[in-house]
Amino acid sequence: MYIEKAKVESIEKINEQTFLLKLFSPSIASSAKPGQFCNVKVSERTDPLLRRPFSICNVEGESIYFLFDIHGEGTKLLSHKKFEDEIEILGPLGKGFVYDGSYETAVIVAGGLGTAPFPFLINRLSKDKKVAAFVGARSKNLVLQHGLKNISVATDDGSVGFHGTVVDLLKKEISSIAKNKFRIFGCGPNPMMKALQKYAMENNFDCQISVEAAMACGFGICQGCPIEASDGESYLLVCKDGPVFDAKKVKI
Amino acid sequence: MSIDLSVNIGALKLKNPVLLASGTVGYGNEIAQFTDLSKLGGIVTKSLSLKPRKGNPPQRIVETPSGMLNAIGLANVGVEVFIKEKIPFLKELNTTLICNIAASTIEEYVECVNILKGEETIKAFEINVSCPNVKEGGLEFGNDINAVGRITEKVRAATNKPIIIKLSPNVSRISDFAKTVKQNGGDAVSAINTLVGTSFDINTRRPKIKNVTGGLSGPAIKPIALAKVLEIKRNVDIPIIGIGGIMNWKDAVEFMIVGASAIQLGTVNFINPNAGVEILQGLEEYCRKNSIEKLSSLTGSYQI
C-alpha cells in the first residue's frame, strides 16, 4: 500500500458523463491486482473532505487508469484535472478477484460504472481463458464497453441490446456458455449485485461480486464500511475484506 | 537549538503531544503501513468493551460539509481478544499506548480496567463516557455529571495508571464535568468527543445513516472544540488533551494556546494517515521559528 502523488498523463471523456483518467503511478501499478481500488484525494481543501474510492480500471507499464462518472462534487473536481496535475492516491486497497483456477470462461457481469475493474481483469487472465461480458446500462448513450470483449448489452429502456436488466440477460444467455466451466465476476450497484448473487446461489454457480459501501479511510481503521457476513453473526469490512467477495460469503 | 517536545499529562509522560484518537487508528496495525507510529506521542485504541461488539448496521458514515457523521456503534474485539491478538503487535510499536474503554454500566468499566491493568504495555486509560447506557435509562453517562463522577471514582480506585476521562461536548457546561473528574481523582480530561448530528436525503426523506443520528467530527467542529478546551482551561486546573478537527500543525498550535497539553488526531487519519508525523514536524518548526525551547510552554499561553 502506498500514498503516491501521481501525475495526470491524460484525461479523456468517453461518453457524455464518463471519464478515463491515466496517471503515472509506478508503485501502485507494480503492486495492484484486478478488483482492487484506490482512495483518491480529489481536493486539497476540507470540502469535500474524504477521499473517493475508485476501482483500478487498468494497469499499463507504470501507469494506472480510473474510469469514473460525474456523480457529485468530488467526481466533478476530478473531471477538471488536467495534464500534469498531481493527484494524491492511496492504494492499492482491498482484496481483488480470485481469477486463477480451472474454469474456462470468465463471465463478466457489469452494471453502469461496474465495468471499471474488468479491463484489468481481462488483461491478467491467462490466455487460455475465454471472456463473455454482459454489460448493463440505463440507456444506449451510457453503455460502457471500454476494455471489454465479447460483449452482450442490456439497457433498462431497450434503446440498444436486450430490453431489461443485465442479470436477466445473463439468465437468457447462460445456456450458451454453460457447456464449459465458468466463473462469474460481477460488479455494479448493490441492488444489481444482490440479484446476481441470488441467481448464482440458486444455481450453485461459482461467483464473485464486487460491492460498494460508503467509506472514510479505505484501509480498515474507521469501521465505516461494514457488510454482513452470510452467517449473520458478524460484519466484514468492504474496504479490507472486500470489495470483492465470494457470493456465498456476504448478505447484501 | 534543540527543542523539548515532551509533555506531561499528570503522571503520564509523553515524548511529544501528538496522539492518535480512539476509533481512528483501529489497533494500530493498518495505519502502521503508512506512518511511523514510533515517532508519535502515542496512540489511543478503539473503545474496548468487556465483550466484543458487532457494531451498527450500515450505513454507518456520511460525509457532511468539512466533516463526517459516524455511528459505528463501538464495534470492537472486546478486552480478551485485544489482549491475546492486538497487544503483541502494539508492544513492538515503541509508542505510548493508551487504552480507551467504553461500557454500559459502571461495573463494566471497572471490570475492563481490572482485566487490562496488568498489561504493562498499556500506559494509561482513556474512559469514553459518551456511549448510551442501559441501566441509567438509556441516556449517555456523558450527560450525567453524577455518573461521570462515580465512574471516575470507581476506575480511580481500581488502578494506579493515569486516568483520562473523555468528555462529551453535548452538555451545557463542560467545565463542570472536568471539575467533577478532578474532584474524583481523574488525572486528565480529553475534549471533545463527537457532536450529535444528522443528515437526511431530500428525495427519500430518510436519514443518510441507519442509526438516524451520528457523531460529527472533522474540521467543522474545530471552533466548538477550541471553545470547550478554553472553557475548561479557564475554570479547572486539570491537564487537557484537545481533540476536534485538527488537520495540520497550525490547528495543533491553536489547541495548545487555548489550553491543551496534548492533542489527538481523529478524522484526519482517514485522509492522511501520515498526518501525525507531519504535524509533529510542523510543531518543531514553529518552535524553532519562534524561539520556543519547550513546546509545553505553549499550553494555555493565550492572550485574552
Ligand SMILES: Cc1cc2nc3c(=O)[nH]c(=O)nc-3n(C[C@H](O)[C@H](O)[C@H](O)COP(=O)(O)OP(=O)(O)OC[C@H]3O[C@@H](n4cnc5c(N)ncnc54)[C@H](O)[C@@H]3O)c2cc1C
Ligand atoms: C470500492 C469502490 C470502487 C468504486 N469504483 C468506482 C469506479 O471505478 N468508478 C466510479 O465512477 N465510481 C466508483 N465508485 C463509486 C465512487 O466512489 C463514487 O461515485 C464517488 O465517491 C462519488 O463522489 P462524489 O463526491 O462525486 O459524489 P457525492 O454523492 O457528492 O459524494 C458524497 C459522499 O458519498 C460517497 N459516495 C457517493 N456515492 C458512492 C458510491 N457509489 N459508493 C461509495 N461511496 C459513495 C462519496 O465518497 C462521498 O463521501 C466506487 C466505490 C467503491 C466503494
Ligand SMILES: Cc1cc2nc3c(=O)[nH]c(=O)nc-3n(C[C@H](O)[C@H](O)[C@H](O)COP(=O)(O)O)c2cc1C
Ligand atoms: C469513525 C469514528 C469512530 C470513532 N470511534 C470512537 C471510539 O470508539 N471511542 C471514542 O472515544 N471516540 C471515538 N471517536 C471520536 C474521536 O476519537 C474524536 O474524539 C472525534 O472524532 C473528534 O476528533 P476529529 O475531529 O479529529 O475526528 C470516533 C470518531 C470517528 C470519526
Ligand code: FES
Ligand atoms: S472505509 Fe474505513 S474501515 Fe473501511
